[in-house]
Amino acid sequence: MFLFFNINSVSFGQDSIKSVPDPSSIATIFKSDTSNPGNKTTWHQMLTNIPSDYDKLIRNAFSTEVLPSYIIFGSITGILLLVDNQGWNFNNTLFRKSPIDHKISDFSIKMGDGRYQFLSAALFEVPGLIFNDKTAIRTGSNIVEAVISTGLLVQILKRVTGRQSPLASTETGGDWDPFPSIKQYQKDQPAFYSFPSGHLSTATAVLTVIANNYPNEKWIRSVGYPLLGLLGISLVSEGMHWYSDLPLAVLLGYSLGNIIAPEKKLHTQDNDKSSLTIIPSMTLNGIQLEASYNFQF
Numbered sequence: 001m002f003l004f005f006n007i008n009s010v011s012f013g014q015d016s017i018k019s020v021p022d023p024s025s026i027a028t029i030f031k032s033d034t035s036n037p038g039n040k041t042t043w044h045q046m047l048t049n050i051p052s053d054y055d056k057l058i059r060n061a062f063s064t065e066v067l068p069s070y071i072i073f074g075s076i077t078g079i080l081l082l083v084d085n086q087g088w089n090f091n092n093t094l095f096r097k098s099p100i101d102h103k104i105s106d107f108s109i110k111m112g113d114g115r116y117q118f119l120s121a122a123l124f125e126v127p128g129l130i131f132n133d134k135t136a137i138r139t140g141s142n143i144v145e146a147v148i149s150t151g152l153l154v155q156i157l158k159r160v161t162g163r164q165s166p167l168a169s170t171e172t173g174g175d176w177d178p179f180p181s182i183k184q185y186q187k188d189q190p191a192f193y194s195f196p197s198g199h200l201s202t203a204t205a206v207l208t209v210i211a212n213n214y215p216n217e218k219w220i221r222s223v224g225y226p227l228l229g230l231l232g233i234s235l236v237s238e239g240m241h242w243y244s245d246l247p248l249a250v251l252l253g254y255s256l257g258n259i260i261a262p263e264k265k266l267h268t269q270d271n272d273k274s275s276l277t278i279i280p281s282m283t284l285n286g287i288q289l290e291a292s293y294n295f296q297f
Contacts, residue, residue, distance in 0.1 A: 112199025
């Protein structure tokens with residue numbers, strides 16, 4: 001881990017020299033939130049907001065704006081159910097024959113692992129607290145809320161549906177055994193945990209809250225959505241899920257992400273005051289942090 005300090009701009013009274021962030025860089029991901037100075041994030045919001053998140057999710061599901069999405073995603077799920085076995089066989093054949101495909105799948109699935117998602121929250125929260133960056137603090141809190149709220153809901157649905165994963169399937173498309181006992185579920189989770197995908201739903205929710213907190217950073221969605229697609233394919237390749245487990249997972253994650261962090265209006269950074277920007281970046285030597293300080297005389 002390296003820490004670099006870089007002075008981007010110096011302001012002199014009214015004749016200020018203001019830097020323009022490189023749009024291709026991740027530099028502005030930790031810029032200060034000056035659009036709403038009264039928007040304070042408390043530590044417990046990530047937990048106390050969850051009941052209201054579920055309430056809004058249920059209400060929105062029956063609204064004229066959102067209901068068509070559930071109908072469309074439900075229809076896609078129904079179509080995929082018809083070809084689940086063929087999709088699983090095709091992916092798994094490639095997975096077993098290709099070492100590269102095996103490595104890509106293993107890497108992709110980590111994006112849906114809660115441990116790495118909580119780590120991503122810390123990467124926003126800790127620098128945000130140190131440097132009083134409201135946007136970073138809010139984003140870290142939103143990520144934790146998204147992972148917990150989405151994860152809990154998906155776990156309930158898994159236990160309600162009780163669908164076999166491809167690796168544990170005893171019949172074409174996997175058997176459905178609703179409401180298995182706690183003992184049954186814990187003893188043989190792959191036999192019940194397939195529908196819907198928890199990895200994909202939480203990853204979608206995390207991507208949504210990050211993108212909504214940084215609306216100026218268009219690259220987040222451009223990079224994130226293909227990665228979500230890769231995650232979904234990898235889950236099928238490794239036999240953890242069927243393709244029909246994925247649409248509802250995406251819809252739930254996207255819906256809860258937008259409830260937790262409604263998309264904000266585009267705004268520009270206010271450079272009239274001194275500010276510190278934390279820049280996470282990836283190099284050949286690994287992950288490093290670059291600190292950029294803008295100040296005025």
